[in-house]
Amino acid sequence: MIHTMSLIHDDLPCMDNDALRRGKPTNHIVFGEETAVLAGDALLSLAFQHVAISTRNVLPRRVVQAIAELGSAVGSQGLVAGQIVDICSEGKQIGLDELEYIHVHKTSVLLEAAVVCGALMGGGHAIQVRSLRKYARCIGLLFQVVDDILDVTKSSEELGKTAGKDLESDKATYPKLMGLEKAKEFVIRLADKAMEELSGFDVVTSAPLYHLANYIAYRQN
Amino acid sequence: MIHTMSLIHDDLPCMDNDALRRGKPTNHIVFGEETAVLAGDALLSLAFQHVAISTRNVLPRRVVQAIAELGSAVGSQGLVAGQIVDICSEGKQIGLDELEYIHVHKTSVLLEAAVVCGALMGGGHAIQVRSLRKYARCIGLLFQVVDDILDVTKSSEELGKTAGKDLESDKATYPKLMGLEKAKEFVIRLADKAMEELSGFDVVTSAPLYHLANYIAYRQN
Numbered sequence: 001m002i003h004t005m006s007l008i009h010d011d012l013p014c015m016d017n018d019a020l021r022r023g024k025p026t027n028h029i030v031f032g033e034e035t036a037v038l039a040g041d042a043l044l045s046l047a048f049q050h051v052a053i054s055t056r057n058v059l060p061r062r063v064v065q066a067i068a069e070l071g072s073a074v075g076s077q078g079l080v081a082g083q084i085v086d087i088c089s090e091g092k093q094i095g096l097d098e099l100e101y102i103h104v105h106k107t108s109v110l111l112e113a114a115v116v117c118g119a120l121m122g123g124g125h126a127i128q129v130r131s132l133r134k135y136a137r138c139i140g141l142l143f144q145v146v147d148d149i150l151d152v153t154k155s156s157e158e159l160g161k162t163a164g165k166d167l168e169s170d171k172a173t174y175p176k177l178m179g180l181e182k183a184k185e186f187v188i189r190l191a192d193k194a195m196e197e198l199s200g201f202d203v204v205t206s207a208p209l210y211h212l213a214n215y216i217a218y219r220q221n
Numbered sequence: 222m223i224h225t226m227s228l229i230h231d232d233l234p235c236m237d238n239d240a241l242r243r244g245k246p247t248n249h250i251v252f253g254e255e256t257a258v259l260a261g262d263a264l265l266s267l268a269f270q271h272v273a274i275s276t277r278n279v280l281p282r283r284v285v286q287a288i289a290e291l292g293s294a295v296g297s298q299g300l301v302a303g304q305i306v307d308i309c310s311e312g313k314q315i316g317l318d319e320l321e322y323i324h325v326h327k328t329s330v331l332l333e334a335a336v337v338c339g340a341l342m343g344g345g346h347a348i349q350v351r352s353l354r355k356y357a358r359c360i361g362l363l364f365q366v367v368d369d370i371l372d373v374t375k376s377s378e379e380l381g382k383t384a385g386k387d388l389e390s391d392k393a394t395y396p397k398l399m400g401l402e403k404a405k406e407f408v409i410r411l412a413d414k415a416m417e418e419l420s421g422f423d424v425v426t427s428a429p430l431y432h433l434a435n436y437i438a439y440r441q442n
Contacts, residue, residue: 034308037258041265042297048269049292052285060281064273067288071270076263087255 044074051117058121066117073113082106094172100141108140115209131197135209138194143216145187148173150221152180159221191217265295272338279342287338294334303327315393321362329361336430352418356430359415364437366408369394371442373401380442412438 028036048067055063072078082105089098115136119129148166152175156163166173174183194213198206249257269288276284293299303326310319336357340350369387373396377384387394395404415434419427 035305037261038301038304040258040262041295042301044262044265045292045296045299045301047292049289049296052289052292055285060285063285064276064281064288067285068270068273071266071268071273074262075266075270078266080259080263080266083259084256 055121059123062120062123066120069113069116069120073109078105078109078113082109089172096174096177099172099174099177103141103144104137107144108137111140111143112136128200131200132209135194135197135213138190138197139213139216142187142190142194142213145174145183145190146216146219148175149180149183149187150219154221187217276342280344283341283344287341290334290337290341294330299326299330303330310393317395317398320393320395320398324362324365325358328365329358332361332364333357349421352421353430356415356418356434359411359418360434360437363408363411363415363434366395366404366411367437367440369396370401370404370408371440375442408438 026036027039031039048070051063051067051070055066074080082102085098086102086106089102112133115132116129119132124132150159151163151166151173154163165171166176174186178186191213195210198209201209247257248260252260269291272284272288272291276287295301303323306319307323307327310323333354336353337350340353345353371380372384372387372394375384386392387397395407399407412434416431419430419434422430
């Protein structure tokens with residue numbers, strides 16, 4: 001292949017650091033900002049359309065509930081709210097409350113939507129859906145706390161991505177705001193709380209969700 | 222009010238001509254591009270969520286069909302496709318086919334979605350939905366052809382917006398590509414075709430749709 005990534009990169013005026021590191025230019029670099037924004041709109045619409053068109057053997061009212069859940073997860077009370085607070089926090093010192101708000105809205109809501117949509121489509125009743133929502137919220141936050149801890153405790157080689165980025169960019173993280181040991185304790189509390197929410201379910205059926213919580217809590221990269 | 226629009230405008234580096242004329246700065250000018258893009262994502266999600274949550278007294282399977290219709294209207298086969306072709310056509314000479322593609326995808330699909338969602342929610346059967354879809358597609362295109370004609374036949378005062386913009390910007394329009402008289406004939410054909418599609422419906426029930434087609438065809442501004 002003649003056009004290696006480095007050759008292509010030479011022609012690119014600017015690029016996200018993360019994308020550069022992975023060697024993949026982002027959508028807006030390759031296709032321009034207008035097209036990238038439109039691609040986002042198209043994919044967002046496709047997600048709702050896909051759920052509406054492709055769901056089989058599920059009561060339509062449950063499909064409607066799942067679509068409402070997806071809309072709420074992405075919209076102004078969900079992902080978009082998290083991203084806005086994140087943007088507004090740039091270059092500012094933020095506390096644990098804001099940090100949790102950002103992570104819950106940028107990460108947890110998406111895990112929550114995935115888990116809750118599964119619960120709804122699978123015929124879960126209201127109490128089960130509520131438990132699974134809490135489970136998902138915990139593992140979403142857990143994922144971010146663990147990410148912060150790995151960034152300061154592992155080498156770039158172990159992580160498969162550049163370690164120490166957060167310290168370098170003076171980003172608010174759990175180890176920074178609560179100390180490394182307390183952050184590790186928080187991981188255990190979140191994992192325990194997530195797994196407690198599964199206690200009302202059949203052990204065999206819920207085993208994958210136990211494993212997922214454990215995997216996220218104790219992953220090494 | 223001390224901050225009149227003109228005072229605010231002095232501080233704004235750039236602004237859409239249309240927005241300037243109406244005296245209202247666009248979202249991305251007031252809040253920045255990032256926030257404007259996120260507002261778009263939030264509103265798009267809200268639209269689907271709203272249909273899912275707020276629809277009353279309609280069979281859930283029809284709500285699901287309406288959501289699929291909305292997704293298809295906005296997505297990569299709909300509005301986004303039209304916008305992409307429009308962007309790619311900037312500064313190029315395009316023909317009637319491309320012009321129709323842009324208008325059908327940027328305007329007609331939205332009218333189509335509105336009309337078809339109404340037909341679905343109202344319990345219309347497949348043949349009725351198909352007729353109403355064709356009706357809506359005709360009046361969407363009709364709206365654009367009439368817009369092009371008014372731009373070259375009316376004064377700014379009559380229009381309530383600047384006339385002759387299309388000529389000035391050398392934009393592809395129906396009068397330009399087919400001549401003013403043929404464009405006027407096309408308006409009549411489209412209006413007739415739209416109304417033909419209503420012939421299978423009860424006259425009283427479908428009266429508002431007849432009036433809408435007539436209003437769009439014969440509006441003067």
